[in-house]
Structures are given as structure tokens and as C-alpha cells.
Amino acid sequence: MTKLTDDICFGWLAEEGNPTFWHWCSALEGVPEDRKVYGGCWVAAGTSAHTLVSREPLHLEPSLLWRCCGTHGFVRDGAWIPA
Ligand SMILES: [Zn+2]
Structure with a gap:
């Protein structure tokens, strides 16, 4: 797992060519613990629709947008790089 910011990190799952991202979702703050899929407010999202421009250093296009929290x-x- 590679940390990009305090709230965003990514990792490489064996079956995925593109990285999977986890972000600390502010939309989940206040949701009861037993309603959450993962511990805390971390939400996973794949990037299979994105173009992997470079793996090292990581470069994806276009931008990533998580609608859950914006x-x-x-x-x-x-x-x-915040958009
Ligand atoms: Zn979110």
C-alpha cells in the first residue's frame, strides 16, 4: 500500500492491471460502525476505466473523482494533485 496523502492510498491487487485506491470518505463520517463495509471510513475504488500512463511513478489519466464525497x-x- 502506497500512501499519497493522509486520506488517500493505493495498492496493486493481483487480478487488476490498474491500481486500487482507498480514500477516507468524509461522507461516511457519522455512519454507525456496523453499517460500514470496511473499518472506519475507508472506501475502495478500482481504476479500470483509467489509463495507466506510468506505473512508477504512478500516473493515471484522466482525473479521479469519487462521487460519494466529491x-x-x-x-x-x-x-x-487536488482538482
Ligand atoms: Zn468518498
């Missing part, structure tokens, strides 16, 4: 940004040169 987190939106680019991953370029292995860094998260």
Missing part, C-alpha cells in the same frame, strides 16, 4: 484529483508523478 473527492477529485489527479495522480501524476506519484503524487495526488
Whole structure:
């Protein structure tokens, strides 16, 4: 697992060519613990619809947008760039 920010990290699952992202979802804050799929507010999302421009450093296009909480940004040169 590689950490991009305090709230966003990614990892490589064996069966996926593109990385899977986890973000700390502010939309889940306040949701009872037993209603959550993962511990805390972490939400997983694949990037199979994205183009993997570079694996190392990580570069994906276009930008990533998680509609659950509106987190939106680019991953370029292995860094998260808020959009
Ligand atoms: Zn979210």
C-alpha cells in the first residue's frame, strides 16, 4: 500500500492491471460502525476505466473523482494533485 496523502492510498491487487485506491470518505463520517463495509471510513475504488500512463511513478489519466464525497484529483508523478 502506497500512501499519497493522509486520506488517500493505493495498492496493486493481483487480478487488476490498474491500481486500487482507498480514500477516507468524509461522507461516511457519522455512519454507525456496523453499517460500514470496511473499518472506519475507508472506501475502495478500482481504476479500470483509467489509463495507466506510468506505473512508477504512478500516473493515471484522466482525473479521479469519487462521487460519494466529491473527492477529485489527479495522480501524476506519484503524487495526488487536488482538482
Ligand atoms: Zn468518498
